[in-house]
Amino acid sequence: MGLGYTGKVLEVDFTTGRISHRRIADEVYQKYLGGSGIAGRILLNNAHPAPDPLHPDNPVIFFAGLFTGTLIPGATRLSVCSRSPLTGIWGEATVGGSFGAELKFSGLDGIIIRGQAERPVYLWIQDGRAELRPADDLWGKDTFDTARAIRRETDFCAKVACIGPAGEKLVKISSIIFEGEHGRAAGRTGMGAVLGSKGLKAIAVRGLKGLKIHDAPRLLAWTFEQQNRLLQVFGRFAKYGTTASLEVHEERGGLPVKNFLSGRFQEGAAKTGGRALQEAYPGKQTSCIGCPIHCWQILKVPGHGGWYVSGHNPEYETLGAFGAMCLNEDIKSIVRINELCNRYGLDTISTGNAVAFALEAYEKGLISQGDADGLDLRWGNGHAILGLVERIGRREGLGDLLAEGVRHAAARVGAEGLAMEVKGLELPMHDPRVFWSNGLNYATGNRGACHLEGLTFAIESGIAIPELGYNSKLPPLSTNGKALLTFHMHNLMALYNALGICKFYLRADYGPQRLAEFLHKVTGWDYQWQELMGIGERIFNLKRLYNVKLKVSRKDDVLPQRLLTLNKRPDMPALPVAELEKMRQEYYTIRGWDGEGGPTPGRLAELGITEGEETFYV
Amino acid sequence: MRVTVKLPRSFCRYHTEKSETLTLEVPKGATVREILGLAGLPEHEFGIVVVAGERELLSYQPREGEVLELLPILVGG
Numbered sequence: 001m002g003l004g005y006t007g008k009v010l011e012v013d014f015t016t017g018r019i020s021h022r023r024i025a026d027e028v029y030q031k032y033l034g035g036s037g038i039a040g041r042i043l044l045n046n047a048h049p050a051p052d053p054l055h056p057d058n059p060v061i062f063f064a065g066l067f068t069g070t071l072i073p074g075a076t077r078l079s080v081c082s083r084s085p086l087t088g089i090w091g092e093a094t095v096g097g098s099f100g101a102e103l104k105f106s107g108l109d110g111i112i113i114r115g116q117a118e119r120p121v122y123l124w125i126q127d128g129r130a131e132l133r134p135a136d137d138l139w140g141k142d143t144f145d146t147a148r149a150i151r152r153e154t155d156f157c158a159k160v161a162c163i164g165p166a167g168e169k170l171v172k173i174s175s176i177i178f179e180g181e182h183g184r185a186a187g188r189t190g191m192g193a194v195l196g197s198k199g200l201k202a203i204a205v206r207g208l209k210g211l212k213i214h215d216a217p218r219l220l221a222w223t224f225e226q227q228n229r230l231l232q233v234f235g236r237f238a239k240y241g242t243t244a245s246l247e248v249h250e251e252r253g254g255l256p257v258k259n260f261l262s263g264r265f266q267e268g269a270a271k272t273g274g275r276a277l278q279e280a281y282p283g284k285q286t287s288c289i290g291c292p293i294h295c296w297q298i299l300k301v302p303g304h305g306g307w308y309v310s311g312h313n314p315e316y317e318t319l320g321a322f323g324a325m326c327l328n329e330d331i332k333s334i335v336r337i338n339e340l341c342n343r344y345g346l347d348t349i350s351t352g353n354a355v356a357f358a359l360e361a362y363e364k365g366l367i368s369q370g371d372a373d374g375l376d377l378r379w380g381n382g383h384a385i386l387g388l389v390e391r392i393g394r395r396e397g398l399g400d401l402l403a404e405g406v407r408h409a410a411a412r413v414g415a416e417g418l419a420m421e422v423k424g425l426e427l428p429m430h431d432p433r434v435f436w437s438n439g440l441n442y443a444t445g446n447r448g449a450c451h452l453e454g455l456t457f458a459i460e461s462g463i464a465i466p467e468l469g470y471n472s473k474l475p476p477l478s479t480n481g482k483a484l485l486t487f488h489m490h491n492l493m494a495l496y497n498a499l500g501i502c503k504f505y506l507r508a509d510y511g512p513q514r515l516a517e518f519l520h521k522v523t524g525w526d527y528q529w530q531e532l533m534g535i536g537e538r539i540f541n542l543k544r545l546y547n548v549k550l551k552v553s554r555k556d557d558v559l560p561q562r563l564l565t566l567n568k569r570p571d572m573p574a575l576p577v578a579e580l581e582k583m584r585q586e587y588y589t590i591r592g593w594d595g596e597g598g599p600t601p602g603r604l605a606e607l608g609i610t611e612g613e614e615t616f617y618v
Numbered sequence: 619m620r621v622t623v624k625l626p627r628s629f630c631r632y633h634t635e636k637s638e639t640l641t642l643e644v645p646k647g648a649t650v651r652e653i654l655g656l657a658g659l660p661e662h663e664f665g666i667v668v669v670a671g672e673r674e675l676l677s678y679q680p681r682e683g684e685v686l687e688l689l690p691i692l693v694g695g
Binding site for chain 2 (some may be wrong): 098232233234235237240242244245247248249250251252270272274275430451452455457458461462463464471472473474475503504506509584
């Protein structure tokens, strides 16, 4: 065992009920670090187009970041990786909270899940000991009730990850909710449905073993020293979290409006932003484990029997997806919709997109009121949106169609031009027409349209990473330097996911140099920051290789037509397709990929990636 | 020397005591970062400053009478 990690994973086969403990070689950690780095390498062995992602043979892996649980501020993340049922390619969802740390405290870095249980079950892990327990009476329950019931059955302090009715019904935009109403979501790429297909309702974990690291005194000293600086750096983020960004993004043009058809939502943003939210409902500031920022809130809202805990506040993405995207200015309806998504276990980004798609299709006469079970799907009708979300969660009526994701739904109603997705993954609330690098990021991201895979717009808005040469004035509506920026940021964000770092810490000078310093304090390893960036590049490429094995190529590295033809505002033109292609070609060249976007054998060899199976276990 | 600082509307909504345009008397040669300090504005909120249509960094040294339009840092949601 090394320092900073346990070196152990749990393998569970739900078909046979067999549970085994495996030890992963130190060299694997040194090469892939952890999180979606190690999970990606394990999954590469299973990259075959043949079995459906919901087939029992499709493994799903929970893997904590290498820094997770070490008290580095922001080191909280856990990755859930599998082949996505929504996109059919690389699927990855990361989550904060404290589940990842608790898993490591129990003596495990990850859980590899295969097979399919005959009856619903949940997995209970206590200090590394694991057992399967029946979950028949939990099947059908929402995520808040499930987490509560499992805590009662196991340990009041257990951390519970579970699916809701949406995951059970194999809704392809379903999420995994961690820690019930006090928790967070592994939202994207339909990981809830993968768990549902295996009959796995939940995983509960309790760990009291702690975690040994190389230089705890110096790491703790640094952490304490940095508290005030971090609070200062995060500024209003520490009070409002991502919700404060809504008005900023609206102002700068990043907030998509009316399914990417409109340019402004000025008054609406003021009515649905962070201030409006905090004025509407009282919230208790809270944080993921060990994070001083406290960027989210647990909300209380009025119900029939008095005020009750509605759970995690809607984040920026959720406010945008069910607000601006649907022209909905009613913050109270968004809070209710957010709660419903969390209870059902639905990804709010994809679900908001699906609803906005339906509203536009309704306006254009492609979906009738009869198709919509009588719902009046006018833009901005919060009540109807709520009804539609409920139907998606239950797979009822029109909701059954939308539960397949917008790509599939659009193909079914003959409205492909209305589907705002890349590789089948619905677009987040960051319009690439205001930062062109984000267009390239969406087109080439491994899980599809994902802002967090690149966060290139953060650099374009002025965040500095001096060691990568970013202390610059990159003009946002230009292709110059964007391929290199996207290359660097894809590698850096792959590194963040392997280390388990929250990406908001990008604004707190967590560049590769800082990460290398942390790595020494946690593991004792001496890596130069350039070597770490090389590991990020390796991890990004192995996910790409996974996708290439599933037939992804240049034809898939594209954007929805709307972004390439429709101007957002007079000063924010559509991203010309020729410019996108230019950036894409430059990006392939920098990566050392062939003209179809495949990593060449020579490049793979340089990165130390073998296409065949690698041995992980000691 | 005198410079004018234009703040984002969204920033002012979250810091209600600030108006959207400030005119300040600052020492010659001061950087935008130093001017933010003098004006009591949180440096970490802003990443880029636009001066006469050009993007500049916070290390930029404005000239007499220039208008500085501050752009906020954006991170993910």
